[in-house]
Each structure stands twice: as C-alpha cells, then as structure tokens.
Amino acid sequence: xxxxxxxxxxxxxxxxxxxxxxxxxxxxxxxxxxxxxxxxxxxxxxxxxxxxxxxxxxxxxxxxxxxxxxxxxxxxxxxxxxxxxxxxxxxxxxxxxxxxxxxxxxxxxxxxxxxxxxxxxxxxxxxxxxxxxxxxxxxxxxxxxxxxxxxxxxxxxxxxxxxxxxxxxxxxxxxxxxxxxxxxxxxxxxxxxxxxxxxxxxxxxxxxxxxxxxxxxxxxxxxxxxxxxxxxxxxxxxxxxxxxxxxxxxxxxxxxxxxxxxxxxxxxxxxxxxxxxxxxxxxxxxxxxxxxxxxxxxxxxxxxxxxxxxxxxxxxxxxxxxxxxxxxxxxxxxxxxxxxxxxxxxxxxxxxxxxxxxxxxxxxxxxxxxxxxxxxxxxxxxxxxxxxxxxxxxxxxxxxxxxxxxxxxxxxxxxxxxxxxxxxxxxxxxxxxxxxxxxxxxxxxxxxxxxxxxxxxxxxxxxxxxxxxxxxxxxxxxxxxxxxxxxxxxxxxxxxxxxxxxxxxxxxxxxxxxxxxxxxxxxxxxxxxxxxxxxxxxxxxxxxxxxxxxxxxxxxxxxxxxxxxxxxxxxxxxxxxxxxxxxxxxxxxxxxxxxxxxxxxxxxxxxxxxxxxxxxxxxxxxxxxxxxxxxxxxxxxxxxxxxxxxxxxxxxxxxxxxxxxxxxxxxxxxxxxxxxxxxxxxxxxxxxxxxxxxxxxxxxxxxxxxxxxxxxxxxxxxxxxxxxxxxxxxxxxxxxxx
Amino acid sequence: xxxxxxxxxxxxxxxxxxxxxxxxxxxxxxxxxxxxxxxxxxxxxxxxxxxxxxxxxxxxxxxxxxxxxxxxxxxxxxx
Numbered sequence: 087x088x089x090x091x092x093x094x095x096x097x098x099x100x101x102x103x104x105x106x107x108x109x110x111x112x113x114x115x116x117x118x119x120x121x122x123x124x125x126x127x128x129x130x131x132x133x134x135x136x137x138x139x140x141x142x143x144x145x146x147x148x149x150x151x152x153x154x155x156x157x158x159x160x161x162x163x164x165x166x167x168x169x170x171x172x173x174x175x176x177x178x179x180x181x182x183x184x185x186x187x188x189x190x191x192x193x194x195x196x197x198x199x200x201x202x203x204x205x206x207x208x209x210x211x212x213x214x215x216x217x218x219x220x221x222x223x224x225x226x227x228x229x230x231x232x233x234x235x236x237x238x239x240x241x242x243x244x245x246x247x248x249x250x251x252x253x254x255x256x257x258x259x260x261x262x263x264x265x266x267x268x269x270x271x272x273x274x275x276x277x278x279x280x281x282x283x284x285x286x287x288x289x290x291x292x293x294x295x296x297x298x299x300x301x302x303x304x305x306x307x308x309x310x311x312x313x314x315x316x317x318x319x320x321x322x323x324x325x326x327x328x329x330x331x332x333x334x335x336x337x338x339x340x341x342x343x344x345x346x347x348x349x350x351x352x353x354x355x356x357x358x359x360x361x362x363x364x365x366x367x368x369x370x371x372x373x374x375x376x377x378x379x380x381x382x383x384x385x386x387x388x389x390x391x392x393x394x395x396x397x398x399x400x401x402x403x404x405x406x407x408x409x410x411x412x413x414x415x416x417x418x419x420x421x422x423x424x425x426x427x428x429x430x431x432x433x434x435x436x437x438x439x440x441x442x443x444x445x446x447x448x449x450x451x452x453x454x455x456x457x458x459x460x461x462x463x464x465x466x467x468x469x470x471x472x473x474x475x476x477x478x479x480x481x482x483x484x485x486x487x488x489x490x491x492x493x494x495x496x497x498x499x500x501x502x503x504x505x506x507x508x509x510x511x512x513x514x515x516x517x518x519x520x521x522x523x524x525x526x527x528x529x530x531x532x533x534x535x536x537x538x539x540x541x542x543x544x545x546x547x548x549x550x551x552x553x554x555x556x557x558x559x560x561x562x563x564x565x566x567x568x569x570x571x572x573x574x575x576x577x578x579x580x581x582x583x584x585x586x587x588x589x590x591x592x593x594x595x596x597x598x599x600x601x602x603x604x605x606x607x608x609x610x611x612x613x614x615x616x617x618x619x620x621x622x623x624x625x626x627x628x629x630x631x632x633x634x635x636x637x638x639x640x641x642x643x644x645x646x647x648x649x650x651x652x653x654x655x656x657x658x659x660x661x662x663x664x665x666x667x668x669x670x671x672x673x674x675x676x677x678x679x680x681x682x683x684x685x686x687x688x689x690x691x692x693x694x695x696x697x698x699x700x701x702x703x704x705x706x707x708x709x710x711x712x713x714x715x716x717x718x719x720x721x722x723x724x725x726x727x728x729x730x731x732x733x734x735x736x737x738x739x740x741x742x743x744x745x746x747x748x749x750x751x752x753x754x755x756x757x758x759x760x761x762x763x764x765x766x767x768x769x770x771x772x773x774x775x776x777x778x779x780x781x782x783x784x785x786x787x788x789x790x791x792x793x794x795x796x797x798x799x800x801x802x803x804x805x806x807x808x809x810x811x812x813x814x815x816x817x818x819x820x821x822x823x824x
Numbered sequence: 825x826x827x828x829x830x831x832x833x834x835x836x837x838x839x840x841x842x843x844x845x846x847x848x849x850x851x852x853x854x855x856x857x858x859x860x861x862x863x864x865x866x867x868x869x870x871x872x873x874x875x876x877x878x879x880x881x882x883x884x885x886x887x888x889x890x891x892x893x894x895x896x897x898x899x900x901x902x903x
Contacts, residue, residue, distance in 0.1 A: 184879070187878075188879070325848065332854075362867065452883070457867060460871050469883075570884065570888070571847075571884050573882055
C-alpha cells in the first residue's frame with residue numbers, strides 16, 4: 087500500500103474552503119487541536135481515482151503568509167517545515183471567483199515556496215450573475231498551474247480537484263515571482279551567507295512577527311557575517327513584496343479575467359441598506375436574538391420532555407427487570423440518570439449552533455460586527471468581540487477560542503475574561519428547571535413570563551460581561567496597537583450541509599467532552615450518596631422506625647399520603663364508584679402508602695447520613711443565607727466542575743432518597759423546607775439563578791483560559807472574582823425577596 | 825482628502841504613498857496606489873465605515889481610513 091498523498095487546503099476566509107473540505111472528505115473527517123495550542127485542526131481522508139487516498143488538512147483561513155495571528159502563523163509554520171508529518175505534497179489554494187485578485191496574492195506566495203500548488207476557483211456558479219468571464223487555459227499557463235472551477239453549491243468541479251490531486255506529480259513547483267526583486271542587495275547577502283537555503287523561505291522566517299521557530303530565527307541572527315535589517319526597513323520591503331505581487335497578478339488578470347459590471351447584479355447593496363440601517367439594523371438583530379431564545383426555550387422543550395420521561399422510564403424498567411443489587415442500583419440511579427442529564431442538553435445545543443452557523447454562513451455575522459463596533463468601544467471592546475460574546479451564549483469554550491480573530495491583545499484578553507458571564511447553554515437547564523418551578527405561568531404581550539425571565543437572565547449575563555469589560559479596560563495596563571478591520575462577505579444562502587456538519591460536530595464534542603465529566607460525577611455522587619460510615623447510616627431502619635413510633639410520620643410523608651388519597655378519591659368519584667367501596671379501597675391504599683412513606687423516610691435518613699449528606703451538612707451554613715438546604719448545597723458544590731451537573735446531581739440525590747421514579751421537576755416541586763413550605767420558592771429560586779448567572783463554574787472553561795492566556799493567573803482571577811460576586815448577589819437577592 | 829472624508833456615492837483613487845504607516849494587512853486586501861475606494865455604508869453611529877476597496881468589501885474605523893489619502897474621481901449625486 088502506498089502512502090496517502092498529503093494535501094493542504096489553504097485560502098482566504100470566506101472563500102468556501104470548509105465547503106470544499108466537506109465535499110472532499112464527507113463525514114470521514116476528524117476535528118482536533120494542534121498540539122499545545124487551541125487552534126482547531128481539521129483533517130480527513132479523501133478517496134481519489136485509481137484507488138489512491140489523500141489526507142486532507144484544512145488550514146486556518148489567511149490572507150497571506152505575512153502573519154498577524156496565531157491561526158495564520160500555523161499555516162506558515164507548516165509550509166516552512168519539510169519535516170512535519172503533515173507537510174503537503176500538494177497545496178490546494180481555494181479562492182472565490184469574485185475576489186480572485188486578492189486570493190492570488192496568497193497563491194503566488196505559496197507557489198514561491200516551491201510546493202506544487204493547485205488553484206481552485208470556487209463559487210463558479212456566481213460568474214454569470216456577476217458578469218465575470220475567465221480564460222482558464224491562458225490563466226493556467228500564465229500562473230503555471232492547474233485550475234479547477236468549482237461550485238460547492240451546485241456540486242460541480244469536485245471530481246476535477248480529485249483528479250488534479252491524484253496527478254499532483256505533474257503539477258509545476260516552479261516559483262512564479264523572482265523574489266530577489268524585493269531587494270536584490272539583501273537577497274544577494276542572504277544567498278552568500280546561507281548558500282544551501284531557499285531564499286524566500288528565509289525571507290519569511292526573518293519577516294514574521296510571530297514567535298515561531300526560534301531556532302531558525304536564531305541561526306540567522308547568529309550568522310556572524312550577516313546583518314539583518316531594522317524592523318522598519320523590513321516592513322518597507324514587505325510592502326514592496328505586496329506591490330510586486332499585485333503587479334504580476336494584475337498583468338495576468340488583465341488578459342484572462344473580465345468583469346462586465348453592467349451584467350453584475352447582486353443583493354449585497356440592497357440587503358446591506360436594510361441590515362445595517364440605523365434603526366432597522368438593530369431591530370432585525372434584536373428580533374433574531376429573540377427568535378433564538380424562543381427556539382431554545384419553547385421549541386426545544388418538546389424533545390426535552392420526551393428525553394426526560396424516557397430516561398425516567400428506562401431507569402424504572404432496569405430496576406424492575408434486573409435482579410436487585412448494587413449493580414442494578416448503579417446502572418439505574420448512577421449511569422442512566424447521568425446519561426439522561428447529558429442527552430437532555432442536545433436539543434438546545436443543536437438549536438444554538440444551528441442559529442450561530444446560519445448567521446455565520448449567510449454573511450450576516452460580519453454585519454453584526456459592523457453594527458456593533460461603535461457600541462462596543464466604550465467597553466474597551468470592538469465589533470469583533472460581539473461574535474465571541476454571542477457564541478458565549480452557546481458555550482464559553484468555543485467562544486473563547488473564537489477570540490483568536492481579535493488581533494489586539496488587550497481587547498482579546500478582556501473578551502476572554504468576560505465571556506464566561508454570558509449565558510452559556512450549560513446554565514440553561516438550571517434556569518429552565520428553576521423558572522418552571524418558581525416563575526408563575528401567564529403572559530405579557532404574547533410572551534410568557536417564563537420566556538421573559540429567561541430573556542432577562544440573558545441580558546443580565548451580557549450586561550455583566552460589558553460592565554466588567556469596562557472596568558477591566560480601565561484597570562489593565564496593556565499597550566497593544568492593532569487595527570480593526572473586517573471583511574464583509576457576500577450574502578449567501580447557507581448550505582444545509584455545512585450547517586448540518588457544524589451542528590453535529592459541536593453537539594458531538596459537547597456530549598463527548600463535557601458529557602464525560604458529567605457522567606463521572608454522577609457515578610461518584612451515586613456512590614457517595616448510597617454509602618456511609620456512621621452508625622446512624624448503618625442502623626437507619628431501626629432509628630427511623632423508632633422515631634415514627636414516637637412522633638408519627640413527617641409532614642412531607644403525611645402530605646404525600648394525603649395527596650395521593652385525595653387524588654384517588656376524586657378519580658373514583660368521577661368514575662361513579664359507590665361511597666362504601668371508596669372508603670374500603672382508601673383504607674387499603676392508605677396502608678400501602680404509609681408503608682412506602684416509611685421506606686422513603688428510611689432512604690432519606692440514609693442519604694442524610696451518607697458521605698454526601700455529611701459533606702452537604704458541613705457545607706450548609708455557607709449556603710443557608712442564600713436560601714439553600716444541604717441538598718442544593720451539594721448540587722452547587724458539584725457544579726463547580728460544570729454547571730449542568732446541577733440538575734443531574736439533584737436527580738441523583740432525590741432518586742436515591744425516594745422509591746418513586748418521578749421526573750426530576752415534580753420531585754423538586756415536592757421538596758419542603760424546615761417550615762413545611764416549598765423549598766424552591768421565588769426567593770431561593772432567584773437567588774440560585776443569580777448564583778449560576780455570575781459564578782465561574784466550569785473546569786473546562788478555566789482550562790481553555792489557561793491555554794489561551796498561557797498562565798494560571800487569569801483563570802484563577804476569574805474563578806475567585808466571579809464566584810465571590812455570585813455569592814454576594816445571591817445573598818442579596820434572597821435576603822431582599824424572602 | 826482621505827477615505828474618512830468620503831461621502832455617500834463618492835469614489836476615489838488611492839494616491840501614491842511613501843510613508844509606511846499603513847498595516848500590511850490593508851495592502852494585501854488591495855489598498856495600493858491607483859486602486860479605487862468607494863464608500864458603501866456608514867455604520868449607524870457614524871463609525872466604522874464600509875468600503876469597496878478595489879473589489880474587497882471591508883469595514884474599517886474612521887481613524888484608519890483617515891490614513892489613506894485619495895483623489896476623487898467620481899461623484900454621483902447623492903442625497
């Protein structure tokens with residue numbers, strides 16, 4: 087078997103590079119990270135004609151090989167390192183037909199690295215509409231390459247790319263620009279000092295600002311008989327390189343690329359007039375946000391209810407079918423409950439990423455950046471921070487990774503630090519269950535109180551993020567000079583395939599990533615909740631029996647029995663049963679229920695004296711002023727691993743404490759405090775919601791912040807500040823409302 | 825006259841520049857002497873501006889736009 091052909095896909099942002107990648111690899115792709123850094127690495131396998139296979143690497147989008155960000159420096163680093171296992175046998179430069187000139191700049195640079203380079207001209211289906219005509223043959227000759235005209239939308243040209251890749255050995259690897267023209271004198275000196283080296287490669291190593299390949303750079307600085315130029319001079323020469331390349335490109339395009347502006351028509355201008363309008367622009371943006379929230383709250387509730395009920399049924403089925411024992415308990419109460427707690431997220435996460443990828447694919451996201459830039463400036467941010475902050479409403483992890491497009495380090499750091507305040511989807515289940523419990527039904531202007539509360543929580547999170555950004559902007563003393571510039575891509579109908587891939591990929595990475603933590607914690611909790619060391623735990627049965635003998639059933643149990651009997655009586659009357667028969671069967675029912683109530687009291691006594699109960703009790707004085715009991719205390723404590731654990735923890739705690747497999751929400755509603763009032767009331771509910779709104783409860787985010795800022799300082803500051811602030815806010819809320 | 829002074833409907837040609845104050849990124853996107861710049865939109869709060877820079881559609885802030893000198897070549901009557 088021969089080795090796979092290594093292919094690197096390279097291109098400007100917004101050229102449909104990812105669509106080409108999807109078409110080439112189908113679902114045979116893998117998304118990971120480059121070692122040591124959080125730049126996303128997408129790779130896949132593509133089957134070529136004649137049984138050959140290609141390993142395709144989708145490199146981050148870049149405008150040129152003059153890098154200003156981590157993402158871009160990665161591209162250069164790979165292309166300069168022949169020993170890298172991913173070093174391409176052939177480079178495929180993806181360009182879009184409308185911006186061919188600019189895309190060719192990158193093409194010529196890569197070609198000058200003496201890598202066989204194929205040019206893909208994507209979005210060929212737009213040529214007619216834009217009045218563009220191409221002389222492909224001449225262009226191939228002038229650029230000394232092979233060209234594939236592709237439309238990922240119409241699914242044409244992909245086979246041509248595959249053929250060209252399979253036949254890569256016939257593609258020229260000759261450079262196109264005489265790079266010594268950049269500075270003949272300088273390149274002459276380079277040549278005499280490093281006769282073995284490729285001069286353009288050396289030139290790139292010398293001119294990059296980013297700190298990569300320190301060894302190579304050092305070798306140049308250490309060369310005794312060679313002096314490099316000052317930064318300013320080098321920058322001048324980089325300008326010259328750009329000018330030279332554009333001269334070359336213009337000469338080629340003059341002969342081969344014609345645009346008939348009269349034939350060009352487009353939606354861009356008219357859509358931009360509306361979407362970036364002073365009033366309508368904001369209104370539309372706001373309406374889209376509202377739609378997203380409505381989708382997450384209302385539409386996803388159907389699949390979520392379905393999941394909730396079925397996991398409860400599954401747990402019950404396991405308990406009834408399998409022989410009783412520790413393993414069955416573990417399976418039903420630990421594992422199934424834990425998995426249920428993960429799966430229930432899927433509808434919401436899928437909806438969020440659906441919307442976010444629709445907005446990005448359509449080109450609307452850049453308009454949001456344009457609209458919001460001026461508004462974000464007082465907070466020390468730019469329009470570019472809007473995308474991470476909005477993505478933060480799905481998950482802080484990809485959001486913090488998305489800050490890499492912000493060139494300004496101070497701005498980027500501030501965005502990283504405040505993003506965890508935005509309402510990530512992990513907070514959603516906590517909010518949803520609490521809102522359903524404590525916010526009354528009813529509506530205002532067609533929007534339910536519950537939906538409005540959710541919206542308010544999102545606004546609080548966002549507001550807090552902005553407020554802390556403003557404070558950080560004043561406090562942080564970091565000098566950073568970088569420009570704000572964003573490309574406004576053409577509007578496009580989103581490709582369902584791309585949107586689908588994004589949704590699947592993000593959901594999968596959530597389930598596999600965060601899911602593992604949640605499941606592990608669920609099992610640990612189950613163990614801690616069903617074991618104890620004290621005598622009280624071991625002798626729970628006799629202690630509870632004695633107490634019931636002396637004091638009767640607890641208030642909760644009495645209510646439980648009475649409620650069930652009342653319900654039965656109402657039912658029986660409705661069915662027309664005789665009064666005497668009702669009395670008799672109620673008598674039997676009462677005995678059954680009391681028995682069950684005793685079993686429940688024993689279980690709950692056991693829980694109270696289990697390992698977890700004791701930990702919770704020790705923790706209780708701290709959370710009592712916030713309106714929580716020790717059970718909620720445990721849930722809050724375990725949530726510091728990941729917020730979404732909250733509901734799962736309560737599910738585990740309660741199902742350990744009860745014989746019934748009720749759905750979590752009903753069980754929470756039945757919880758009473760010391761005075762026999764519902765434990766989850768408006769005051770404690772709001773206090774909890776505020777705590778979750780502000781606290782930094784996510785290990786994965788802390789890990790990402792550590793990686794992105796390259797120090798433990800910032801994540802620790804985040805953890806400390808946010809958690810203390812959350813405690814204070816929750817305390818105030820409960821004390822005022824109760 | 826700079827890009828920041830452009831009015832709706834005005835189009836200009838970038839003047840020769842010798843000062844290397846412009847970021848290289850801008851050059852790569854087509855900000856080179858002789859290329860055209862057209863103002864497309866102004867953001868609601870008057871900043872940033874949205875331009876067509878020789879085929880590249882970009883949004884930049886006024887402070888950066890003020891560094892790019894140009895000569896007006898086309899003036900369609902705009903309201």
